[in-house]
Amino acid sequence: MNLVECHGLSKTYGSIRALDNAELALESGRIIGLAGPNGSGKTTLIKILNGLICPDSGSAAIDGHEPDKYTRSIVSYLPDRDYFADWMKIRDMMDIFSDFYADFDRAKAEELCKTLELNPDMRIKTLSKGTREKMQLMLVMSRKARLYVLDEPLAGVDPAAREFILRTILTNYNENGSVFISTHLISDVEQVLDEVVFLKEGRVVLHRNADDLREETGRSIDECFRDMFRYDAWKEN
Amino acid sequence: MDFHIRDARPIWQQLSEQLKLRIVTGYYAPGSRFPAVRELAAEAGVNPNTMQRSLTQLESEGLLITNRTVGRTVTTDEATLNAIRSALARKETGEYLEAMGRLGYSRKECAEMITEGEEQ
Amino acid sequence: MFGKLLKYDFRSYFKTLLPIWGAILLLSVINGFTLPRLELPSVEGSNAFFTSVLPLMLFVTSFIVMAVTTLVLIIQRFFHGLLSNEGYLMFTLPVSRSQLIGSKVFVSVMVQLISAAVVLFSMLILGVILGRDSFLQFIPTAFSKVFEIFREYPNESWTVILIGMEIFVLALVSMAGNALHLYAAMALGHLSKKQKVAVSVLAWVGLNTVVSNVVIRLISLLFGGSFPDWLHMEELKDALPILLFAILASALLDAIYWAITEWILQRKLNLE
Incomplete structure (x- = not known):
């Protein structure tokens, strides 16, 4: 049984088809990249996997379960936004994760704080955007999850720190699990990917091993992506 | 000796080549213990599975020897x-x-x- | 897990309410000393204002502030705490939707209870300070009076106690209802894409009129077709079924509001 299975997943917002019969299967022990232009349905897919949105039709399963209390305990989610009360300190968030998640490794979290230069006594309200991103990453990667879902983990981070963040992800994830990274910064991320998934207008149009794709096309993943989606931009004009 | 990864070619191939160079120039001495996959992957900034694939390639070419007890060693075969x-x-x-x-x-x-x- | 949720919610409320509760108690002590001066005719001008009128004004204001703040917090902890960015954290915790709702309801009730207790305590403090000379004699006399009444009218005394208990239960169920009514309204408002606030307000009004009516009619069926009548109470114990009716009606109402809220959060959640 695959770690993640999506069949015929569809979701419409008003007149916009965010997901259109999406099919996806992810195995354990892989780092998979999810790429697609804005509005391709990436965030919708991720929210469905996390139980934040209900699909109109189709199914999504993690370790055989529909998104529920159990899947929430094995999925570590890094959303593309802040989700904490301002008045909290970093330490408070660590306490919350410690309280609620059995797989949270407090020692590792403390260590990551040092590596990422985070002071647990700081109030979240006073942190810069980049520092908040690092804090969220620290919390998410300190869990021994079966599935890490990272929605744009590099977006708020300055270019110099991006490599550092990737290295943090690489050296801290649970190898028995998988990492699902949604991003539009493909060239920054492609080096660490096992597999890559392209999403276009709510459908999965490509799902290949990254190196195989490079071999077949003689191009980098980033270039493949531009090739596939450039035509559309031209079409719209 | 740093790893240089250009993204247009399969990364595992690029890694194989660069590791080969390191071995042949004596950066990893013959008979010495080869670093673990995770360590190498972290150094190169790549996925451990990708690094594993390149090491398997080196094994098939006889440059690396995998021993159940000792782990991976560089060949001594001149x-x-x-x-x-x-x-x-x-x-x-x-x-x-x-x-x-x-x-x-x-x-x-x-x-x-x-x-x-x-x-x- | 539920306990951890409670801890989280309590912290959010207490952070704002503890200072207010503290201020009320402090102001009761102050007013205990400053109120008597209100009546002195010889005190003149600005002095009187600062020493008696201002403390009283602050005292009254603090009660209003507490009531308003409590209401605002109950709304905000749900609207922002669940249906906004913080929801990304709450809804991805390994807890069920009903646990999330339950924790919020429980803490809302506790907070309302504590607020009520603070009011009582504040009055007690005032009383003690104002009447401190007679107070110390008052307590033992009061107690012995109560025991006297108990000995003389045992049946009625038990009825009074039962009525007291029913009133307390009714208060709890109503306090839960205050919160659940708001939650259901906000959950319904969440269904709308652009007019969340407007729909929530309409829902709050609508739930009040429509659902309450239905529930009252349903419960009256249990009581033989018509609901018990305050106006024709003859004996004290006639109040018991009336109160029971109110408790059952409120409880059913609460259950319906909870069901609406949970169903929407479970099946129709659309966090942006």
Whole structure:
């Protein structure tokens, strides 16, 4: 049984088809990249996997379960936004994760704080955007999850720190699990990917091993992506 | 010696080549213990599975020996190492000659340039 | 897990309410001393204002502030705490939707209870300070009076106690209802894409009129077709079924509001 299975997943917002019969299967022990232009349905897919949105039709399963209390305990989610009360300190968030998640490794979290230069006594309200991103990453990667879902983990981070963040992800994830990274910064991320998934207008149009794709096309993943989606931009004009 | 990864070619291939170079130039001494996959992957900034694939390639070429108890070691077999070294040398030479050819130099002229260079 | 949720929610409320509760108690002590001066005719001008009128004004204001703040917090902890960015954290915790709702309801009720207790305590403090001379004699006399009444009218005394208990239960169920009514309204408002606030307000009004009516009619069926009548109470114990009716009606109402809220959060959640 695959770690993640999506069949015929569809979701419409008003007149916009965010997901259109999406099919996806992810195995354990892989780092998979999810790429697609804005509005391709990436965030919708991720929210469905996390139980934040209900699909109109189709199914999504993690370790055989529909998104529920159990899947929430094995999925570590890094959303593309802040989700904490301002008045909290970093330490408070660590306490919350410690309280609620059995797989949270407090020692590792403390260590990551040092590596990422985070002071647990700081109030979240006073942190810069980049520092908040690092804090969220620290919390998410300190869990021994079966599935890490990272929605744009590099977006708020300055270019110099991006490599550092990737290295943090690489050296801290649970190898028995998988990492699902949604991003539009493909060239920054492609080096660490096992597999890559392209999403276009709510459908999965490509799902290949990254190196195989490079071999077949003689191009980098980033270039493949531009090739596939450039035509559309031209079409719209 | 840093890893240089260009993204257009399969990364595992690029890693194999660069690791081969490290072995053949003695960066990893013959018979020495080879670093773990995770460590190498972190150093190169790549996925451990990708690094694993490149190591498997090196194993199949006889450059790395996997022992159940000791782990991975670099081969001590002189023949294998020399064969790889000369293959790499041949490749470099081929690329050099092609480049010089495009500039309009014949092999003889190349040879003269080399001996001249040596004397200086 | 539920306990951890409670801890989280309590912290959010207490952070704002503890200072207010503290201020009320402090102001009761102050007013205990400053109120008597209100009546002195010889005190003149600005002095009187600062020493008696201002403390009283602050005192009254603090009660209003507490009531308003409590209401605002109950709304905000749900609207922002669940249906906005913080929801990304709450809805991805390994807890069920009903646990999330339950924790919020429980803490809302506790907070309302504590607020009520603070009011009582504040009055007690005032009373003690104002009447401190007679107070110390008052307590033992009061107690012995109560025991006297108990000995003389045992049946009625038990009825009074039962009525007291029913009133307390009714208060709890109503306090839960205050919160659940708001939650259901906000959950319904969440269904709308652009007019969340407007729909929530309409829903709050609508739930009040429509659902309450239905529930009252349903419960009256249990009581033989018509609901018990305050106006024709003859004996004290006639109040018991009336109160029971109110408790059952409120409880059913609460259950309906909870069901609406949970169903929407479970099946129609659309966090942006």
